[in-house]
Amino acid sequence: MNIMRKPFLLLFAFIVCLSLVGPGVPAVHAGIPAVDQAEVIVGYTAVPYEAEQAVAALGGTVTVQLPIIDSFVARLPESELAALQSDPAVASVFLNQKVEAAGGIPPNTDFPRLIGADQAWEQGITGKGVTVAVLDTGISDQFTAELDRDTGGEKRLKAVYVTSQLAGNGDPHGHGTHVTGIMANSQMSPDGSYAGIAPDAGIVSVRVLGEDGSGSYASVIEGINWVVEHKDEFGIRIMNMSMFAYPYAAYWADPLNRAVMAAWAEGIVVVASAGNTGPDPFRISVPGNNPYVITVGAYTDNFTPDDKTDDRLASFSGAGPTREGFVKPDLIAPGGHIVSTMWKQTSYASEHPEAMFSPYYIKMSGTSMSAAVVSGVVALILQQNPDLTNDQVKFRLLKSADAACVPYTDEGNGKGKGKKDDDEVCSPAEMGYSIWQQGAGAVNAGKAVFGDSTESANLGMDVVSDLTTETHYLGMTSYDPKTDTFFLAGPDGFSWDGGFSWDGGFSWDGGFSWDGGFSWDGAFPGDSGFSWDGGFSWDGGFSWDGGFSWDGGFSWDGGFSWDGGFSWDGGIPWDGGFSWDGAADWEHGVIPVDNPALIAGVNFYVPEE
Numbered sequence: 249m250n251i252m253r254k255p256f257l258l259l260f261a262f263i264v265c266l267s268l269v270g271p272g273v274p275a276v277h278a279g280i281p282a283v284d285q286a287e288v289i290v291g292y293t294a295v296p297y298e299a300e301q302a303v304a305a306l307g308g309t310v311t312v313q314l315p316i317i318d319s320f321v322a323r324l325p326e327s328e329l330a331a332l333q334s335d336p337a338v339a340s341v342f343l344n345q346k347v348e349a350a351g352g353i354p355p356n357t358d359f360p361r362l363i364g365a366d367q368a369w370e371q372g373i374t375g376k377g378v379t380v381a382v383l384d385t386g387i388s389d390q391f392t393a394e395l396d397r398d399t400g401g402e403k404r405l406k407a408v409y410v411t412s413q414l415a416g417n418g419d420p421h422g423h424g425t426h427v428t429g430i431m432a433n434s435q436m437s438p439d440g441s442y443a444g445i446a447p448d449a450g451i452v453s454v455r456v457l458g459e460d461g462s463g464s465y466a467s468v469i470e471g472i473n474w475v476v477e478h479k480d481e482f483g484i485r486i487m488n489m490s491m492f493a494y495p496y497a498a499y500w501a502d503p504l505n506r507a508v509m510a511a512w513a514e515g516i517v518v519v520a521s522a523g524n525t526g527p528d529p530f531r532i533s534v535p536g537n538n539p540y541v542i543t544v545g546a547y548t549d550n551f552t553p554d555d556k557t558d559d560r561l562a563s564f565s566g567a568g569p570t571r572e573g574f575v576k577p578d579l580i581a582p583g584g585h586i587v588s589t590m591w592k593q594t595s596y597a598s599e600h601p602e603a604m605f606s607p608y609y610i611k612m613s614g615t616s617m618s619a620a621v622v623s624g625v626v627a628l629i630l631q632q633n634p635d636l637t638n639d640q641v642k643f644r645l646l647k648s649a650d651a652a653c654v655p656y657t658d659e660g661n662g663k664g665k666g667k668k669d670d671d672e673v674c675s676p677a678e679m680g681y682s683i684w685q686q687g688a689g690a691v692n693a694g695k696a697v698f699g700d701s702t703e704s705a706n707l708g709m710d711v712v713s714d715l716t717t718e719t720h721y722l723g724m725t726s727y728d729p730k731t732d733t734f735f736l737a738g739p740d741g742f743s744w745d746g747g748f749s750w751d752g753g754f755s756w757d758g759g760f761s762w763d764g765g766f767s768w769d770g771a772f773p774g775d776s777g778f779s780w781d782g783g784f785s786w787d788g789g790f791s792w793d794g795g796f797s798w799d800g801g802f803s804w805d806g807g808f809s810w811d812g813g814f815s816w817d818g819g820i821p822w823d824g825g826f827s828w829d830g831a832a833d834w835e836h837g838v839i840p841v842d843n844p845a846l847i848a849g850v851n852f853y854v855p856e857e
Contacts, residue, residue, distance in 0.1 A: 286326045287311075289466055289503055291319045291340035298337035306332055312412050312466055316473040317506045321466045342503055344466045357437040358553035359430070359582040359621060365445045367694035368628045374399065375446025375627035377634075379406060380431055380486040381475045381516075383468060384424030386410070386417065386455035388591040390608065391425060395589065398448040399434045406482045410455045411470045413463070420459035422594030426612055427490045428453070429589030430620035431627070443588070445624025445693070446631075452482050457491075459595055465493075465504050472507040476514050485630050487516050488623040489541075490616030492523040492533035492566075499538050499572060500720045508535045513711045517630075517638040519544060519623045521615035522577040523566035529684065529734070531566040532576040536615075539574045539721060540711055542626075542642050546583025546618040547652075547690060548857040559690075561652070561681050562857050565615055568684040569734060574723030578642065579649045579687040581625075583618035584857040587611045603856075613856050625693045632697050642705035648696040651689035652680035684725070684734060 292299035300310050300320065308324025321344060324332065333341050360366060368374070376398075387395055387405070398404040408417055419425045432451055433444030456471040457463040468491070475487055489508070499505045512518055522545040523533030536543040546562040549555075562584055568576035590597050592607040603610045622645070629641055636644065680686075713719040727734050 284326060285323055286329055287321065287323050287344040287464075287466075288329065288332075289314065289319050289340075289342040289344050289469070290322050290332070290338060291317065291342075291503075293337055293339045296320055299335070302332060302335040302337050308332075312470060314466065314469050314473060314503075314507075316476060316510050317469060317503055319469075319503065340503075342465065344464045357439070357441070357443050357587050358549065359586055360441055360443075360445055361439075362549060362553055362582050363445075363621065363625065363691050364694035365625070365628065366441055368632070368697045369442065371698075373628050373632050373697055374442075375432065375449030375624065375631055377450075377483070378446070378485050378627040378630045379450030379452055379483045380446075380488055380623055380627055381452040381454055381479075381482075381484045382424060382428050382431070382488050383454045383456050383471045383475070384419075384427055384488075384490060385421035385457040385459075385461060386419035386424045387428055387451070387453040388419040388422070388425045388589075388594065389417070390591045391429070391589050394433045394435050394443070395425070395428055395451060397434060399442070400448075404432075404448070405451045405453065407478070408453045408455070409471065409474050409478075411463075411467045411474075413467045413470070414455055414458055417455070419455075419591070420594060421457065421461045422590040422596040422610070423461055423490070423616065424453065424455070424457070425594070426588045426590045426610065427488065427616055427620040430586060430617055431488065431624040433589060445621060446627035449624070449627040450483060452478075452484055461596065468504055469507045472511055475516070476511050479514060479516060485515075485517060486623050486626050487511055487518050488620060489518065489520045489535055490614075490619045492521050492525075492536060492615075495532075495534050495537050495571060498720070499534075499570070500714055502534055505535050505538045506715065508538050509540060509711050509715050512540045512638060513715065515638055517626050517641050518542065519619050519626060521566075521619040522546070524564040524614050524616075526565045526567050527561070527563055527685070529567055529569065530571060532568050532570050533566060536566065536576060537570040537572075537574070539570070539572070539709065539723065540706055542579075542622060542645060543577045543687075544615060544619040544622045544691075545577035545580040545685070545687065546613070546615045547580045547686075548584030548613075549582065550857075551585070559652070561685055562613070562615075564613070564857070565618075565685070569723060569725040572722055573725040575683050575687065575725060575736075577685075577687045579622070579645055579689060579691050581618040581621040581691045583615055583621075584613045585611045586613065586617040586621075588617075611856070622691055625691055625696055628693060628697045636702070637704065639704035639706050640702055643703045644696050644699055644701050645691060646688040646705065647701050647703075648692050648699050649687070649689035650692050652686055653678050654680050682734070683736075 290299055290303065296313070296318075300322075303310055303322045303324055306324050306328040308322050308328065310320050310322045312321040314320055318339070329341060332338055387408070396403060396405045410417060428451060429444055431444055432446050432449045433442065434447040435443050437443045452475070454471040454475060456468045472487070475484055478484065493504065495502070508518055508520075518535075518538075518541040520536040520538065520541050520543050521533075522536045522543050523531060525531045525533065526545075532543065535541060545565040545567070547559055547565070548562050550558045550560060552558055561580065565580065565583065566577065568574065570576050587605060587609055589608060590604075590610040592598075592604060597604055597610055600610070603612065605611065625645070626641055629644060630636065633644075709721050710719065714721065724736055725734050726736070
């Protein structure tokens with residue numbers, strides 16, 4: 249089962265977390281757009297030459313090389329796509345569709361203090377020596393002091409790269425400048441704190457999206473390819489991807505996700521938005537649905553930064569599980585009414601003048617903002633702990649996060665419910681939101697930077713094998729149609745009925761415990777049984793002290809099986825309660841684009857929260 253050796257065609261509409269989604273793309277027949285010329289991402293089976301010859305023989309031209317995923321971009325007559333797909337030198341054919349910027353709506357500069365970044369600053373931890381690559385709409389030239397220079401006035405904008413499908417430097421849209429400011433603005437706010445999380449971090453701007461906040465898969469993949477090739481030259485440790493697309497293929501078949509996995513395999517910490525299409529289940533978008541990366545959802549301080557008891561999950565924040573069963577998001581961060589940099593003459597600022605605070609600052613909401621917050625925290629972590637791997641950074645963030653717990657209510661007669669103040673951890677029954685909504689909880693910069701954990705996330709998974717062999721992975725989420733809930737197997741495990749919010753306030757100091765070095769973002773491998781003898785503990789949840797084995801394969805009754813092979817019989821991998829009408833070949837990326845439910849749009853506005 250080598251999915252990269254089978255021809256497939258996939259329509260992608262890619263939306264960057266700029267809080268935008270909108271009018272649908274017109275439906276077309278047989279998965280092929282009704283245009284004279286089609287631009288496609290062509291994967292090759294061995295070497296590019298034979299596939300390039302096939303394109304030329306069909307009257308097409310190769311325009312961009314994408315070696316990070318053994319592919320190139322080509323233009324050819326629409327009528328020749330079927331012939332190209334059948335050529336033995338061609339492994340895959342994907343339509344190169346639109347990508348959008350994903351941002352949102354701010355004056356609060358309280359978010360650094362809200363997550364405890366000031367605790368790191370007080371110890372001289374400001375992201376110095378750590379470089380973040382920002383894949384977005386670019387950086388405006390108007391922010392020399394804020395973004396081009398660090399707190400000491402030294403130049404720290406190390407490089408600017410613009411993909412071949414775009415023209416010109418700067419940031420004509422505004423989203424990339426806003427995101428970069430959240431991560432690394434070196435200027436002081438009126439309250440005496442830095443306006444960015446990691447004010448001395450190095451910056452590499454990779455412009456992959458255009459003036460309207462949109463781009464293509466090919467443009468983003470080209471940007472990732474450039475980052476991987478230049479990571480050592482510029483010291484790139486982090487790649488921020490505040491963007492999202494609707495998942496129309498398994499994570500291992502999606503070209504963008506494959507490029508992201510290749511970056512993770514190179515040791516880069518990839519931080520991605522959960523997406524702005526919550527709050528229902530299965531709303532994690534590409535590349536946030538990638539099991540390896542750090543996926544960030546959003547919460548809001550409810551306009552009371554000094555009172556955490558009324559904080560809540562943002563209604564737009566994408567919720568899991570992913571369609572492969574992984575728990576996502578991994579954690580949440582401030583994403584409501586975030587104030588950051590944006591030049592007034594950019595297209596987004598022109599469309600939303602009511603959100604501007606000055607010619608240089610605007611407030612936005614979205615998981616784009618949340619991802620930028622966490623990328624800044626990762627820069628702080630890596631300055632303090634430069635030897636941590638990306639898997640160790642991910643684990644550190646999850647372990648140090650603060651879960652939203654329901655505070656204890658005394659019901660009398662020695663009875664009550666909720667988390668007591670002296671309880672060290674938050675049990676599943678005491679959680680205000682499920683793990684598929686809040687992940688491990690709210691990011692805590694102080695605990696993450698100065699923690700001592702060196703355990704790794706993504707246990708049981710091998711990203712290199714995932715990329716190069718037929719080994720792929722499933723998450724640990726199950727679904728019970730009788731109770732209409734998601735759950736992780738085990739007594740007293742985590743569960744969720746798909747509802748959105750708790751009506752009361754929360755305490756954010758509960759947390760979970762992974763003393764055994766295991767987190768829920770492990771997986772079942774797809775080509776062998778799953779065994780585990782190390783025991784498992786969640787102090788407030790459940791335990792399997794006797795070890796756990798699953799040697800006979802893994803199955804869900806809704807048309808999904810995994811036992812040395814893979815089949816997905818036209819439906820979602822859940823045994824009831826959810827359906828995926830008209831889904832075709834999920835494993836290989838073929839989708840029915842004439843189904844309006846599977847067509848993404850643009851210009852969805854995320855409300856201020």
